[in-house]
Structures are given as structure tokens and as C-alpha cells.
Amino acid sequence: MSASNRIQIDGKEVQFSPGETILEVAWRKGIAIPTLCYLKGASPTGACRICLVEVEGARSLVASCAAPAAPDMVVRTDSEKVIRSRKLNLELLLGSGHHYCVTCEADGDCRLQELAYEYEVETVRFTESPARYPVETNTLITRDFSRCIMCGRCVQACNDIQVNEAISYGYRGDASKIVTIGDRPYINSDCVFCGECVQACPVGALVAKPSRFKGKPWEMKKVRTTCSYCGVGCQMYLHVNKGRVVKVTGVDGIGPNYGSLCVKGRFGFDFIHDANRLNTPLVRENGALREADWDEALDRIARNLKKIIDKDGPDSIGFLTSARITNEENYVAQKFTRAVLGTNNVDHCARL
Amino acid sequence: MTNPIQDIEKSDVILITGSNTTENHPVLSSYVKRAVKFKGARLIVVDPRRIPITRHAAQWLRPNLGTDVAWINGMMHVIINEGLYDEAYVQNRTVGLDELKQIVAKYTPEYVEEISGIPRAELTAAARTYAEAPAASILYAMGITQHVTGTDNVKSLANLAMLCGNVGIPGGGVNPLRGQNNVQGACDMGGLPDVYTGYQKVDDPAVRKRMESAWGVDRLPDRPGLTATDMMNKAYEGELKALYIIGENPMVSDPDLNHAEKSLKNLDFLVVQDIFMTETARMADVVLPSASFAEKDGTFTNTERKVQRVRKAVTPPGKAREDGVILCDLSKRLGYAMSYKDSREVMEEIARVTPSYCGINYNRIKAKGLHWPCTGTDHPGTPCLHMDQFTCGLGVFHAIDYRQPAEVPDDAYPLFLTTGRLLYHYHTGTMTMKTPGLNELAPACFVEISREDAAGYGLVEGDTLLIRSRRGKIEATARISEMAVKGTVFIPFHYAAAAANRLTHAALDPIAKIPEFKVCAVAIEKV
């Protein structure tokens, strides 16, 4: 790397590779710059102006997430001027909508709230503007425009990450709104309910409807697991409150999905606590199934299997294990079939 | 998959066939869409339906149902004829090119057009695009395998990839997309009639001996067992007396459900272990309640062979128990005590008896999964297969001729039917249909039909149709769709109330024993 590929950040000399933004160089070196609209993997929009830094010789402050590092740049990330503008921007954002945190779904996990606290915003100096658009909801996603700060992360998530191309910027000035094609509600649009936008939204403007009022973030236990639907094997967190899974989010920063999920993975979890789950063994008696305890059910199975093995041999029994259960369970199932029952008649329904 | 998912964004050309990627593997489809939108990759889609991913394609080829071997041979014909194949690669790493050349010689674009309906110029263009790419990846799914010629189809795709030197390079590969979360794992773990874990053959005496001593048993059975489809047939004939089914619902997912129903009824004893009372469980003599994925610890192996953790988040309802625990309990009652402290201990045993999993343990995959083969605890795993050479030495070309599907339309059943899944549901719907939002988005069964056919039959959107095949009949509403093409209708197979598999054909691929879900002939009428 040539000597000219260097910049100075807060007095520290650091090297950069061509194309890297000031933000990326700083983060790589462990220098904290706050962001709001920046979304990893998407092209920067420079919309929120929270990542502002001072660059020597530049006429105004620079959005570090969008500005490429250039040779011999001298950057200050924490000058008084920087801090003051960030704070002002936060006040403007807070004043731009209806940020009533008390029952907001994002409370406790909101970038705007965090930053406002960090930058010691006492009160909102600008009067709150009335909501320009009513709340829109369907069974899966709620859009609360009064909380939208027009950061554009949802648009990037939909267009640059999932490439579903369902939403974009609409209207101008005060009327600005994130819109679907033809400004229709999500449910009648090209949206496929992957929820990438919901996960990307730094505030409470996009909310997973089934999780609304199901618990504050600090009440949730997050359990990392693997999706149980298709073979992609997305990494996800199950958010558990009071013994129930109430929300699912993608695990950021790790493959295969880097935070993305699809509609099934993100929203298809109701079955876990469905009232119709089988919760007791059943045995057939006089043509009908009735409840039984484990001993009775397992004894009945053991007795019948033994009888059949004795009479017709182990090869008259078949075992269908499953592409839905774990590796460990599949291992136990085929070992059971081979070592205990004594047949190789074991398969699963993947072909079907 | 031979290559990891991330590799898709390194491909110059992506060929998707028999995979409705955006609906069945949504998150993986984003890799494809990003490759096209931001990395300049060219996408070729070969599919009988105008599936959503065609919107991103440089080229969409529409073959007649069940003509895959023909168009693949046709592409190879063009590639060989125009000298576009990777000579050095073929020379160094493969055998059998001469036989392949002989077979594909007759698959001229004109001949292929006759069979497949793909215009000759389009086939030629696609062949050139694929062959000229520095790295081209092939993605396929059930649309390739669920045919009587499924094995032929897969081998043909492998031929194409090897011919152009695309196997064993980043951004290349022949990549099957697995439909269910742990199909890969079920196979890896020996949930197959002819192999133990890691594809070790049951009829290899040395392997068997090793397993006997590992498991502490005298004599393991030495002949391969029955496949799932053969089990059903043997039950039908009365030779199979008992069946133990975990977590599957053949009463909706089997081909030719009438046959499946008779087979299950014919059993002396049926055990079903599941999380819901399925159509299949209703027929059982004993039903056992099991734990869902959120209620247990373990691992799944995804479509790119990556072993990843599953963790317990909540407790199972009522008396429900984990599948493995149930089997261990049962084994004691049958005089062979299997017992494990936890799933970690099972994985330790798996690693001991399975060379390809031998380096995998819970400590290593805590934060990030590992791709097998992983042959030691210091082995980094193998994201990309066949890098320097094929696992079994030289890559073999299989010269394969085109064969017709088992059933084609005629006067009595004039339309092709193909089946598949929707974005909003999964398999037989036992899980996804519990979420109101998903039901709202995909509430009921439908028949997707082209505008031309709808006009021909005088149909309007929402008409109730009776769909008949030689096996059975169902009713569903008409959905006139841009995705359908003339002569072929599509029905999703999720819905038990209008089970598409009342219609489908149980004809099997002779080797893989996979039924031909993707092709049969039907008649429709308005009711």
C-alpha cells in the first residue's frame, strides 16, 4: 500500500484502501462514529446526517458514510461543531414526527432514542408536526408514518438487499413518504412480506404486527437458532417472553443470510404455541384414538413391533425418519431401525 | 450444493432450472438478484412457468414439461460444435467425452426445438452465454428431480457444468437447492436404506463391522432396505406390516394419494410421531406428540452442507417430548438401551463413526456453522467441493438420451399439470397454516391457468373448476395468471382439502425412486 493511501482521523494516522468511505476506515480502526441511515451492504444515501465529521479544508461538515476517504485527509469525528450539528439533527428528527416512546414497539431498541440520550437532547425544541399519513396495517406489518424519520433504510433493504423492489421514495418536501408502486397499502402491493424493511427500520415506524404489545426488548430472551423451513438454513433469533416465542429476527453479520429472512421464517412461528399441538400420546381403542400416558403408548408399540418381528421378520417393518428433525434425532432414528429393529428399511420423505 | 451460497455473487452467469427460487428459497434468491443487479451477472432461467425470478433474467427459456435432458443435450451440442468447451479441464479432470459427443450429436437446436418447444436461436444463445462465462453456476431444485428421468436430468446438468469447466471453481458448481430444512442432514445421518452416516454403504462388510462394534451389536442387516416409495408399495401388497413415521404427512405429500391411503390402511400397525394431528396421524394406531424445533437442541445441515446449531427456546406443550428421547425410551423396551445425556453427546458419537463429520462438535459451531467434509477438529470445513479433483478421481460424463415423461396429454386429458409450492406456505401446511397472516396471503388452493387456455375454456378468474386425472379429482378456483403458459396448469400441493396429489402420477425415477410430481395429464371443466 502506498504512503499516500493514508488519512488522519482524530490525530491518528490510518491507511485506507481505495473506495473505502471515511466511516468504514474509522470503524475498522475502532473509532466510533454514530449512524442512523447507514445500512451495511447497501449504497449509502446520506439521508440522516448523523454521521457528520469535520474534514479540514471542507466548507461544511461531511457525511462520513457517503464520503470516500482521500489521500491526506484530516478528519475530526468529535469536534464541538460536529457534536452540535449531530444534536441539532437529532432534535429536528425528533420534532419531525410523533415520537411517543411509551408504547412504541421500538422503545429500548431504537437508534433515535439511543442517540438522543447519548447526545443529551433535553427537550424537543421544535414542535411536533402532526402525522401527515394515517397508520396503515395488515396482519403482518404495521406502518406508522408519524414515527418515520425518512432515513431510507427500508428502501435500501428492499431494493439493495432483498431486491424485491416493492418500495421507494414518494412525493416531495413535507409530503415525503415511503411508498409502494402506486402508493397502495403493502397488502395490495408487490411487497412479499420478507420483513427486511422492518428489521432495518431504526425506529418504530415499521413494526412486526404479530409482535406488537408482546413485550419490551429488555424482557425478551433471544435464542439463536436455525430456521426450520427451507434448506437455506437462515440464522435467526427467537425472541422469548414469558415462555412464548413472540418474535423472530435474522442474525446480522453472519451467513448464510446476514440478517435477512423470508416471510415464512420471520412470521411463520405461530404453530409453536398453537392450541392444536399434540400434547399427549394417543392409542387406538375400539376404532378411535384416546389419550394415554407414555408408558402405555410405548409399551403398546414395543409389544406390537416385537410380535411382528417374531412372526414376519424385521424386514416387514419400515421406518420413515424426517427431513424436519435434527441430525442427532435422525442419527438415533436410523440407529434404532438398524440396531434395535434389525432392518435397513429406513428412509425419509425428502423425495416426496 | 457443490459451492457455498455466498459464491452466487461471484458467478458471471447463473443458470436456474426447475427452481422457483424466489418463492421456495427466498433468501437465497436475493443472492441471485443482487448478483444480477449489482455485479453484472447474466441470469438464464429455464422453466415451464414464468416464475417471478424471470423478471431478473437476461433470458427465459420455456421448455415443455419433462424435456430437460433434451435441452441440456442441445446446449452441449452447440457448445461442442462451436468448440466452446473447456478443453484443458475436460482433458485433465474428466472421462467419457467421446460417448457424450456421440449422444449429443443428434441434439441439434432444430431437433431440440421439436421436443422442447424452445426456439433454436434462444437455445443457441443460452448455450453460448453459459459456455463463455469464466464462472457459471447452475441452481436447480425439485423441478429437475421430481421426474421419471430425475437422475438423468441431474447427471445431464453435471455433464454441462463439467464440459465448461465449471465444477470446482468459485462462482461455479452444480447446486441443488434442498426443499426441506434438514433433507441434507437426514441423508448425511443415514436416514436412507442403503447407507449409514456419511454415505457409508451398509453392504460393505468392513463398514458394517465398524458400526457393529461402535454400536455394540452382533449382527447388523447386510442388505439395503426399502425406500419410502417401496415401503408404500409393499404395504399396499401386504408384505410390509408396520410403519413408524416421524414428522411427515404422506397422506398429503405422497404421489397418488388414493394409493397411499390404501397402503397405510393395509398395515397391521402404524405409529406416527408428530407435532400436529396430521391426515396421516389420524390413521395411526399410536400417535406420539413430539417437540418442535423451538423446543430442542441439535443441529440442521443446510443445502450448502453447513452444519448449524438448533437451540431450545421454549418447553414443549403438555407431555410432548423430543423425537430422539422418545426413541431412546422405546429402545429400552425392545431390549437395546440407547441413552444419551443430551444432543451434544449424540453429535460426539456421530463424529466418531462418520469420517465427513469427524471434525464437527458443538464447541466449534457455537457461533458459525461448518461445512462438511470436515475431517478433523483442526480442519476448516469444505465450503467448495471438488476443488482440485473430484471426490472420486475423474469426473465421468454420462451419455444420456432423452425419454418422454411417464404421462403426456391426450384427447381425454389434454392439459399438462405441474405442481409446486407457494411463497407463503410450506409443504403440507401443518406449520404455516397456523399463522393468520400467511393464510390471508395464500388462503386456498387454486389452479393457475394461462390467459389463452382460460379463454379457450371460457373461464373467468374465480370460477370453480373440477380437475381430473387418471388417478382422481379435486376442485379448486381458477386463477388466470401471467405465470402460466398455454397448455400447462399449475396447482400448489399444500392444501389437504384440495390435495394436488390426488391427481399426480406415482411413476418413479428408477434410480432415485422420486415420483414424477412435476408432470401429469389432466382435464378441467367448470362446475
Ligand code: SF4
Ligand atoms: S416486507 Fe420485504 S418486500 Fe415488503 S416492503 Fe419490506 S423489504 Fe420490501
Ligand code: SF4
Ligand atoms: S420507515 Fe423506518 S426505515 Fe423506512 S424511512 Fe421511515 S424510519 Fe427509515
Ligand code: SF4
Ligand atoms: S427464513 Fe425463509 S429462506 Fe431462510 S431458511 Fe427459513 S424458509 Fe428458508
Ligand code: FES
Ligand atoms: S448514517 Fe451517514 S447520513 Fe445517515
